[in-house]
Amino acid sequence: MNLPPSSSESSSFSLLDSRIKRWIWAEGWTSLRDAQEQAIAALVGADQDVIIAAATAAGKTEAAFLPILTHLLNHPDIPGAVLYISPLKALINDQWERLGRLCEQLDIPVIAWHGDISANKKHRFLKSPEGVLLITPESLEALFVNRGSNMGALFKNLRYIVVDELHAFIGSERGKQLQSLMHRVELVVGRHLPRVGLSATLGDMKMASNFLCPRRAEGVTVIESKNAGQTLQIQVKGYIQPPMCKLLEGRDKLESASDDEPEDQHSPDFAIAEHLYKVLRGSNNLVFPNSRTQVESFADRLRRCCERDAVPNEFWPHHGSLSKDLREQAEHALKSGEFPATGICTSTLELGIDIGSIKNVVQIGCPPSVASLRQRLGRSGRRPGEPAILRAYCKEQPLTASSDLSDRLRQGLVQTIAMIRLLTQSWFEPPRTQGVHASTLVQQCLSIIAQCGGATAPELWRRLVADGAFTRIEKADFVELLKNLGAKELITQESSGLLLPGVIGERLINHYEFYSAFSSDEEFRLVCAGKPLGSLPVSRPLAKDQRIIFGGRRWQVQDVDLEAKIITVSPSRGGAPPYFEGLGAMIHDRVRQEMRALLAESTPCPFIDRTAQALLDEARQTFAALGLSQRHILLTGDTCQIVSWLGDHANDALCLLLNHVGLRCEGDGLLISTNAKSDKMMWALEQVAALDASDLKTLLADVENMRREKWDWALPESLLVKSYASISLDIGTAIAFAKAQTL
Structure with missing residues (x-):
């Protein structure tokens, strides 16, 4: 890897405040990374919109905040604030701790703001709106709705808006909400604010610029890290599922098994768990099955392997339905460095929460996308000279006379190999940005009406469409939308033309779920001895005496309170993972084209094992x-x-x-x-x-x-x-x- 010049030789280093320089020296840095070198000059003046794209652990946070904090320190007589927007509460907590260590020495407050933060800590920013405010889009929405008339005063000191994990927002409902919120922040402060986007996964920089600053995209300064890429080691292992009768027999055994009874050894999951146990023990790793159900299953299997061998457990489940305490246990195990730890997780550990150095990234089944695979792999090989290691496990059905074409073409295996090949070609899916997202427009209309105590139709059109984020909405459709909102009693209109919340609109705006641009299913809470374990979708309630696996451990249902939506459980010696509903990712045209190219070839694939190669050969024969x-x-x-x-x-x-x-x-x-x-x-x-x-x-x-x-x-x-x-x-x-x- 080519290192950038040392701090003493860096022209950008000289632009930093002396206290920040001392912090850098105290941290033992010998140089600035290339993205940091460029970002300092671009951001210190607070006069540019900037995107910083660099690999995971390449110092993006410091690239943004070293010059931003220097700017605040350069103007000590004028209060200054920074609005940092993140897609995850966990990432906010992580950055709170990370920035707090630096900002404490600079006497700059850092305030985290989301649902788990106490009112007393939030009041600190309300009383004195200075420093760095770390917030989610939902909490920012809540500020607009609940403190509408005070928003101008609250954000009058803003100097920058920073958006972390920019790629996670582009093309989504939350992304459209975020665009609208950033515009509304600028409306209440009465001026443009420099916007800073941070991301590890960005392909089309023009698209990213258009998302971050829709009306001034041409002026966005793009900083891409040019540090040499990491070495990548890949292994794909193939498995053949046993006949269905064997699977059903094995499932029955799993549901009734006690801790000391053997599991079904015909199952590919058993073989995969045994291999994972062999290659992952003793190091920090991340394992990504394709569902929370599979997370629970593999976490349980691997924990039982540790118990079988009388060694400490190294395998920790992590997904969105687990309680905060259980998720934080997994995060602490990974980042503490005290003992080896492997996280069995969904996309909850895909984004930039600092969990330290990871040796292996494991994908079980098809990756959701090439972009997701790239993001996950960015966790591995972060130490100098250490390769990134990707292990993939693919399960295929045995072929019979009645096998369908999808099985004969080995769709799952071929798709996985195709995605890995595209990954090595540095291609990944661009976000779909053509979405109208009229649903989010409804929410933003109601939010502005609540913020301002009422708004006219022309005001909503100007703020949200003409000058706002919803540029794909036509005026006739907007007029029809407002009429429909009135018919559904979401809004009502005074004789003066002022739009106010309707009977139903008032009730929905005052509900805590209003602030999110996307809907969440109702869920049951799982509780053991008064301690919350997490939640399950309400569409899948459990029956009394049913045994389940949750949080990587086995439980028996003692009671189901349908009214309170609480499931009480106690430790058990058997069970199976509960089913979590979920939708797979949409596959891109380019992935299917690569699958076709792979099947048309005859050369062996260099990174797959013998079983996977035999399965691929079968698919190629069918294709031909x-x-x-x-x-x-x-x-x-x-x-x-x-x-x-x-x-x-x-x-x-x-x-x-x-x-x-x-x-x-x-x-x-x-x-x-x-x-x-x-x-x-x-x-x-x-x-x-x-x-x-x-x-x-x-x-x-x-x-x-x-x-x-x-x-x-x-x-x-x-x-x-x-x-x-x-x-x-x-x-x-x-x-x-x-x-x-x-x-």
């Missing part, structure tokens, strides 16, 4: 035998299938359009299947090719489940259709595919 390099439509018995090699947004749209023209079909990942003959399929594709992609009302007339986002229920039908299509479908690509098949 069916001529899938040249054709997209297959007739197998009474089933006709389309293999489009398109991503899920386009495939879902194609399936929907085929149904719209009268061909009953179903989509399943890579494939679209129908019982029609090939001539009927070709007829249907001709009909799809002739459709008008802009006629959304007609094309989506039969879709029943368009309400996907929190406030979709409040949208007029015309705007709901536009919002749904912009977020969930790629109709243009689907129609283009149909045209290509009919030429």
Whole structure:
């Protein structure tokens, strides 16, 4: 790795306040990293919008805050404040501790603000709005709603807005909410504020600039770390599932097993857990199964391996349904360095919480996306000279005469290998930024009305659309939206034209769930001896005496209080993980294209084991035998299938359009299947090719489940259709595919 110049040779170092220089020397730094070197000059004047993109643990926080804090110190006679916005409370807590150590020496207050912070600590900032305020979008929304008339005074000292993990917001409901909130902050202070975006995963910098500063994107200074990349070591292991009868038998054994009874050794999960136990013990690692259910299962299996060998447990579950205490236990085990620890986790440990150095990153099943895989891998190989290690485990079904095409093409294994190959090519999915997100517009309308004690329609249009974040909304749709909000009693209008909260709107605004732009399922709380363990979705209540695995340990349900939504449990010797509902990620077109390229090749894959290679060879033989390099439509018995090699947004749209023209079909990942003959399929594709992609009302007339986002229920039908299509479908690509098949 090429090191940047030492601090003594750095021109940027000289721009820092002397107290910060002393802190750097005390920390033992011998040089500034390249991103820090560039960021100091760009940020110290508080006159530029800046994006800092660098790998995990590359010093992005310091790159931003060393010059920002210097700016505050350079103006001691003028109170100064910084608004730091993070997607996670845990990341705020982490930064609170991290920045606090530096800012304590500078006499600059650092205030964390979210639901777990006491009112007394928050009052410190309200009384004297100076220093660094660390906050989530939801808590910032709550400030606008509850302290609307005081927001100008509260933020009058702001010098910067810092957005951490910028990539986590782009293209989402929270991202649109964040854009609107940043604009509203500038409205209450009456001036533009320098915006600073921090991220480890950014591909298209123009897109990132447009998100951070939609109306001044051309002036954003982009700083990308040029430090040499890490060495990457990869191993993919393949497993064949046992027949279904063996799986059911093994599940019965697991549910009734005591601690000293052997588990089903036919299960690939048993073999994977044994291998993980062998290669991970004695070091710090992260293991990413694809669901909270699998997190619980593997955490339990690995803990039992430790108990079997009479060694201390090194394996800790971590997911969003666990209590704060249990999550913090896992985080402390990972970052303390006292003993080896492995986190079995969902995406909760994917973002930038400091958990120290990680040796292995493990993916069980297909990664959600290449971007997610890249983010996770950034945790590994952080020490100089140490490689990043990725271990992936893929489970496939045994082939029989009745195996479907998805199994014969080994879709899970091939997708995993394709994503890893794209990762090594430095490609990852760009966020989908074309979403209208009209649901979030509803929330922002109600929020501004609450903040200002009422607002007129022209004021809402100007703040939110004309000058705001919702630029894709047309005026006619906005007028129709306000009428619909009135009809649903979310708002009401005085004779003067002032819009106020309606009967239902008042109730919803005053509920704590209002501040979030996305909806959360109701949940049961799990409690043992008065201590909370976490929560489960309310759609999956447990029965008395049922035995479960939760928090990596085994419990028996003692009581279920449906009224209070509390499940009381006690330690048990058996159980199975409860089922957590969840949606898989949408696969990008580029991933499916790489899958096709992989199947068309004949050379061995260098980073997979023998079993995985044998499975890949089977898939390649199927691919070649069916001529899938040249054709997209297959007739197998009474089933006709389309293999489009398109991503899920386009495939879902194609399936929907085929149904719209009268061909009953179903989509399943890579494939679209129908019982029609090939001539009927070709007829249907001709009909799809002739459709008008802009006629959304007609094309989506039969879709029943368009309400996907929190406030979709409040949208007029015309705007709901536009919002749904912009977020969930790629109709243009689907129609283009149909045209290509009919030429």
